[in-house]
Amino acid sequence: MLSLNSCTENIDDSDLYTFTGETMVDHFENDPENFSDYLTxxxxxxxxxxxxxxxLELLSARGNYTCFAPTNDAIKQYLxxxxLLNQVTSTDVNQIPDSIAESIVFNSIIENENEEAYSTTDFVEGALSRTNMNDRYINISYGNDVDGTSVVFVxxxxxxxxxxxxxxxxxxxAIDKVLSPSTATVxxxxxxxPNTSxxxxxxxxxxxxxxxxxxxxxxxxDFEKAGEDVTEVVNGKNWDGRYPEHRYFGYTVFVETDSVFEEALGKGNLTVEALKNWLQTNGYYPDANYDDDYTSEDNVINQFVSYHLLPERLTWNRMVIFSNEKGFYNGAINDGTQFQTNVWEYYETMGKHRRTLKITGIKEGKRINRYSTMNLTTYREQSVEIPGVEINSTNGQYDNNAMNGYYYTIxxxxxxxxxxxxxVLNERMRYDICALLPEIxxxxxxxNKxxxxxxxxxxxxxxxxxSEETVFQYLPNTNNTGDAGQWTNYQTDEFNIKGVFDFTMKLPPVPYTGTYEIRYGVSANGNRGMAQIYLGTNPNNLPPVGLPLDxxxxGTTTSVGWVSDTDLGSDEAIDEKDKAMRNLGYMKGPKYFYPASGISGRDCRNCLRRIIFTGQLEAGETYYIRFKSVLQSSAEFxxxxxxIVPKTIYNGEVAEDKW
Known part of the structure; x- marks a missing residue:
């Protein structure tokens, strides 16, 4: 039997419970002093x-669950x-409304399915990767008790x-307070x-x-397949998978605290007019209106706010993806704590003025719009010109986990x-497709494995x-480790599109008007598909661009001409081969990610980049790209x-790096 004597229980290795072969319900039944109310x-x-x-029956049977079980004292305090708020008429657990009971239970349990349940050794600061049974993320943080004892906070x-x-x-x-995440919108x-007023x-x-x-x-x-495990039949071949149970909307908001505004505007000078004058004086948003119509998306204050908003719910751990980047390919789970090199992601902000922000994961945390020079041998930062805006994982004592998203103080x-x-954005911008799909x-x-x-x-x-014949399937790497299991994928996951496909997708915005290349990441094999590509501004009438993408x-075919750098030998021969491949519309894969231990994307003959477009793109314009199968039978696309690469990078004074 465990003793949960007080809120000052030390959290250290001596608190590990000895395994006894009980189920969860067995354990609660065997400790009524602490868990009888939760059991009820x-x-x-x-x-x-x-x-x-x-x-009760579910947790009596087989399964794989993580349970943050509130003690009797915690439940009494909550009720x-x-x-006091008149939300219940009695604190008797037998009489509480079903909605309150469901909230207590669903917020406390994660159904891990075919993954291991979470022990504290699996915790890192931020959200656990799976949501609870109420579809809310559970956040983990660390601190100290009043006596200096280390504490894990949920x-x-x-x-x-x-x-x-x-x-x-x-x-x-066992926890000392019922998990009751905010039901407020973000x-x-x-x-x-109080500190973000x-x-x-x-x-x-x-x-x-x-x-x-x-x-x-x-x-x-009302979608009949929502949440269902299904077998989709495409041209007589069976494909197993699951449809998401829901389609939630989500948001992420980056928020300056009041003290940050005071540092810029002056203490006691937190007024909208002061911020507007500061933005104008310092030359930000030069094309904006400086009138008092703040609801207009052309207004400078409106544009300032919209650049802080993302149309997706991002947990702290998933703002950037640590996976198979250079230096990490040891087969272990990569959560960023074994830092090897910067990782990054680009996100389009909200509002009619289409803009991008870049989040970079560095050893010390995460930064927005960081600008640094990388050492081209180690691919670690060599110098930092713009440190970027630091993102805080929590807001201290204040909850940042809203019903429909997160806010993060900066x-x-x-x-x-x-x-x-x-x-910052005058660089080769490599977008994982998942970063372009907020719903993911x-x-x-x-x-989600x-x-x-x-x-x-x-x-x-x-x-x-x-089209109706298009079947979109997302494939996560089954082990999500630094070794992608020979998958020649950026960030170890992919979409595999089946059927005689035809789909159109909105492209992210470019930072300034100019000439750009658009490149498509290729993992070639004989089972893949072939598509004609179309690109333009009218999604209903896009002109074709270039030859079909096959x-x-x-890589080793004459139409591509791939030869390994090792076989080429000298830097001069390697550069000449790169030029020859570019003339054929191809590039080797990036050195940055590693499909297998010691083997970068550049080392894989079928890990390629196909240049699918070169031309003028306008800042602020919305472009669409269409992929239409040119094969009459189903294939895996x-x-x-x-x-998306500006000409200053691929044809600049300094040659583009191989990363």
Whole structure:
């Protein structure tokens, strides 16, 4: 029997529970002093509306669960608080409404399915990778108790008082406070947080708080395949997968605290007029209007706010993806703690003025719009000209996990200006396809290894059209380790599009008007598809560009001309081969990622980049790209990453690097 004597229980290795062969319910039944109320509530709750069994029965059987179990004292404290708010009429657990019981239970349990349940050794700061049964992320942070003892916090203020209680169907972590994540929208959460009041006011006067209200696509709830494991038959071949259970909307907001604004504008000078004058004086948003119509998206304050908003729910751990980048290919889970080199992701912000921000993961954390020079031998930072805006993983004592997204406080002003579009984004921009599809992150699909994933044809906002014959399937790397298991993929995952496909996708914006190359990441083999590509501004009438993209053509064919750098020998011979391949419309894969130990993308003969477009692109314009199969039978069309590269990089004074 465990003793949960007080809130000052030390969290150290001596607290590890000794495995006894119990199920979760066995453990709760054997410790009524601490878990009798939780046990009662489990018996009141059904796993779903369609289920006749209870959570008590579910946790009595086989399975794989992580349970953050509130003690009797924690439940009493929670129900007392609800009684004061008139949300319950009694603190008797037998009489609480079903909605309250469901909230307590669903927020406390993660169904890990075919993955291992979480012990504390799996925790890193930020959100756990799987959502709880209420489809909310559970956040982990670390701190110290009043006596200096190290503490693991769950959702900011609930402490694990006994950890790693191993049972036959998972792990239990006893907590001292019921997990009750905020039900506020992300805009309301910012506006009602004491140290973000000024940014909250900006959300209010610009009307952006009203644009951050959506939570769930109710029309998708009627989709008959939602949440189902299915076998899709494409040209007589079976493909297994799962459709997402829901289609949630999500948002991420980067927020300067009041103290950050005071540092820029002066203490006691937190006014909208002061910010507007500061932006104008310092030359930001030069084409914006400086009138008082803050709801206009042409207004400078409105544009300042919109550059802080992303249309997806990003957890701290998934803002950038540590996976198979250079230097990490040892077969272990890569969570960024064994840092080898910078990783990054590009995101389009909200609003009619289409803009991009770059988030870079460095050893010390995450930065927005960092500008550095990389050592071309080690591919580590050699010098840093613009450190970037630091993102905080939490807001201290205040909850940053809203019903429909997250906000993250930042340590300096986030601005769109010449340093961003002429320096930070004047580079080869490599986009993983997942970063272009906000729904992937918001709905916890990316790297969700419980299944490969299918999608309804209108699931993605940036794909305005998809033929009935097109089957989109997302394939996460099954082990998600630094060694991608011979997959020649950037960030170890891919889309595999099946059928006689035809789909159109919105491209991300370019930072400035100029000449660009667009490159398509290729993993060639004989089972792949072949597509004609179209590109332009009218998604309903796009002109074709170039020759068809044939993913069956392997690197060593004469039409590509791939030869390994090792066989070429000298730097001069390597550069000449690169030029010859470019003349054929191809490039070797990047050195940056590693499909296998010691083998970079550049070393793989079928890991290629095909140049699919070269031409003028306008800043602020919306471009679409269409892929239409030219084969009459179904094939697997590999879709992994795109590169958008300004001419200053691919044909500049200094040769483009091989990374």
């Amino acid at each position: 509530i489990l018996g009141k709750v059904h796993p779903s509306k369609r289920s006749e069994s209870t959570m 007392d608080s609800l009684l 959702n900011v203020d609930s402490r694990i008082i006994v950890k790693d209680i191993e049972v036959t169907n998972g792990y239990i972590h 805009g309301d959460l910012v506006m009602n947080t 000024f940014f909250g006011r900006l959300l209010d006067i610009t009307g952006w708080d009203d644009q951050l209200m959506d939570y769930r696509d109710e029309a998708y709830e 340590n300096s002003l986030l601005l769109w200006g010449p340093d961003v579009y002429n320096k 992150m918001t709905n916890n699909v990316r790297f 419980t299944a490969s994933w299918f999608f309804k044809s209108d699931y993605f906002d940036v794909i305005p059209s998809m 993913l069956r053509v392997e 590999f879709f992994d990453y795109l590169e």
